[in-house]
Amino acid sequence: MSATDDERARAGAVGLVLARPARLLGVEPFFMEFIAGIEERLAERELSVLLHVVAHQEAELAAYRRWAASGLVDAVAVVNLTADDRRPALLRELELPAVLVGTWEDGPGTARTPAFPAVRTDDAGPVRDALARLLELGHRRVARVSGPAGLLHTRARTAALLEGCRAAGLPDPVVVEGDYSQEAGERLTAGLLRSADRPTAILYDNDVMAVAGLSAARELGVRVPAELSLVAWDDSTLCRLASPPLTTMSVDVHQYGVSVAESVLELVDGLPVTERRSPTARWVPRGSTAPSPARAEVADGAAAR
Numbered sequence: 001m002s003a004t005d006d007e008r009a010r011a012g013a014v015g016l017v018l019a020r021p022a023r024l025l026g027v028e029p030f031f032m033e034f035i036a037g038i039e040e041r042l043a044e045r046e047l048s049v050l051l052h053v054v055a056h057q058e059a060e061l062a063a064y065r066r067w068a069a070s071g072l073v074d075a076v077a078v079v080n081l082t083a084d085d086r087r088p089a090l091l092r093e094l095e096l097p098a099v100l101v102g103t104w105e106d107g108p109g110t111a112r113t114p115a116f117p118a119v120r121t122d123d124a125g126p127v128r129d130a131l132a133r134l135l136e137l138g139h140r141r142v143a144r145v146s147g148p149a150g151l152l153h154t155r156a157r158t159a160a161l162l163e164g165c166r167a168a169g170l171p172d173p174v175v176v177e178g179d180y181s182q183e184a185g186e187r188l189t190a191g192l193l194r195s196a197d198r199p200t201a202i203l204y205d206n207d208v209m210a211v212a213g214l215s216a217a218r219e220l221g222v223r224v225p226a227e228l229s230l231v232a233w234d235d236s237t238l239c240r241l242a243s244p245p246l247t248t249m250s251v252d253v254h255q256y257g258v259s260v261a262e263s264v265l266e267l268v269d270g271l272p273v274t275e276r277r278s279p280t281a282r283w284v285p286r287g288s289t290a291p292s293p294a295r296a297e298v299a300d301g302a303a304a305r
Contacts, residue, residue, distance in 0.1 A: 013050040019080065064096060083155065099263045100119070119259050134201045145202060176188045214288065239286070
């Protein structure tokens with residue numbers, strides 16, 4: 001078959017299924033930036049993204065079956081990998097080319113090279129970095145508002161925070177599970193701040209929950225950053241326009257999407273797929289982090305003398 005005939009046989013699309021509430025896509029910038037990065041790179045080859053939003057993973061599996069039967073896509077990008085994930089096995093069975101995106105493991109605590117190419121993410125390193133920054137500021141009671149516990153990147157971040165706190169001689173941090181929504185951020189933050197031993201710093205798994213947590217602290221009369229430091233994962237306009245602006249673990253999400261598209265293009269071209277990693281999240285300090293209240297009191301006392 002000639003190259004021209006081969007191009008005509010292609011569907012001209014890459015599939016991306018998001019198993020999450022559709023209402024979150026309108027308020028959470030991450031996936032819009034991620035998809036924009038994929039589309040920018042694919043457009044250079046006149047390919048497009050076929051986006052399908054579903055309520056749960058069963059519906060995602062059904063979408064893959066339909067796409068494989070109809071030849072609607074040339075390949076798929078698989079995001080939000082989970083513990084005991086059924087998608088890789090189904091995609092192998094369907095012989096549907098795929099790129100796995102994010103953290104991947106085979107069994108508890110064991111990483112492996114998957115049967116599909118992957119664009120891997122370091123979720124543990126940035127958590128260790130964020131914790132180190134908070135420890136430097138004197139924080140000893142650190143909590144975390146996480147994403148869904150079944151996601152592998154959630155588990156990796158939680159494990160890194162637990163290990164980091166234990167290594168620093170701190171008690172295990174309180175970790176509460178959210179769903180990336182504003183409602184979860186407000187409710188879970190309020191619960192943490194009403195506890196008897198409330199944290200002096202909270203790490204969030206996305207920007208929306210962090211901004212909502214800032215609002216909850218304000219409602220309860222807890223001053224940020226004088227009494228409470230907040231750190232968001234993923235930077236966005238929401239974080240920059242908050243008052244005070246939120247410190248973030250910032251990821252170049254657009255470049256992340258570009259990297260996924262490059263792996264997909266190599267895959268559909270029948271080339272060896274380069275091992276790629278997403279850009280590493282980096283600490284961007286803003287007005288929502290400051291020395292812990294205890295350290296601030298010591299500094300104020302020293303200044304008074």
